[in-house]
Amino acid sequence: MPAPDASPRSLALIHTVAGLVPVFEELAARHLPGWAPFNIVDESLLRNTIREGSLSQLTMRRLATYVWSAVDAGAQAILVTCSSLGPAVDAAIPLCPVPLFRVDDGMALAALEKGRRIGVLATLSTTLAPTTALLERHAAQAGRDVRIASHLCDGAFAKLAAGDRAAHDDLVRAGLLAIAPEVDVVVLAQASMARALEGSASSVPVLTSPELGVAHMASALAR
Numbered sequence: 001m002p003a004p005d006a007s008p009r010s011l012a013l014i015h016t017v018a019g020l021v022p023v024f025e026e027l028a029a030r031h032l033p034g035w036a037p038f039n040i041v042d043e044s045l046l047r048n049t050i051r052e053g054s055l056s057q058l059t060m061r062r063l064a065t066y067v068w069s070a071v072d073a074g075a076q077a078i079l080v081t082c083s084s085l086g087p088a089v090d091a092a093i094p095l096c097p098v099p100l101f102r103v104d105d106g107m108a109l110a111a112l113e114k115g116r117r118i119g120v121l122a123t124l125s126t127t128l129a130p131t132t133a134l135l136e137r138h139a140a141q142a143g144r145d146v147r148i149a150s151h152l153c154d155g156a157f158a159k160l161a162a163g164d165r166a167a168h169d170d171l172v173r174a175g176l177l178a179i180a181p182e183v184d185v186v187v188l189a190q191a192s193m194a195r196a197l198e199g200s201a202s203s204v205p206v207l208t209s210p211e212l213g214v215a216h217m218a219s220a221l222a223r
Contacts, residue, residue: 008036012070016046016082027214060088086130106216115184122189123156131189169196
């Protein structure tokens with residue numbers, strides 16, 4: 001009997017922030033040892049969404065083009081690492097011939113296990129609404145009654161884009177202090193926010209999307 005094929009399976013990671021490439025490659029190596037990732041990066045998808053104030057039909061179509069490009073390149077599974085593009089991922093899933101995941105699914109599911117009052121902390125208004133809608137959808141599917149409180153760390157993303165990480169981190173920490181008394185758990189709507197809270201104490205659990213998203217994908221692919 002011939003030996004089974006031991007070559008790794010192909011995983012496409014679609015990013016809108018180039019700096020997240022090494023983060024997700026490390027997570028994939030840890031959670032998906034039988035998979036070999038390759039990266040597609042287009043920062044204009046997020047920049048255009050921020051400029052327009054919402055996720056446009058054009059940007060959704062452009063993301064779908066990248067999904068199909070990944071499939072044509074041999075991807076056997078795809079992860080989109082930008083939360084702002086979540087609704088575009090949802091729209092593409094029924095048409096995609098390989099498993100397609102949005103990065104914040106695992107975080108949303110984990111939040112439902114932590115309590116009924118869920119806080120959403122974001123530095124972009126374009127991410128706040130998709131994250132809230134995702135939590136509400138998962139809660140409805142699970143038959144959970146939840147109350148969601150949202151807080152926008154206004155100006156923080158602009159500080160980060162300008163290279164002032166210290167000011168960005170201060171605004172994120174202030175946002176956490178403002179929302180924590182009202183909730184049982186806080187989710188960070190963007191992966192870029194996690195570093196701001198390293199070493200900070202919080203009265204409630206704080207969840208981030210990258211590791212929970214990759215772990216959720218690994219579990220789903222194993223099934």
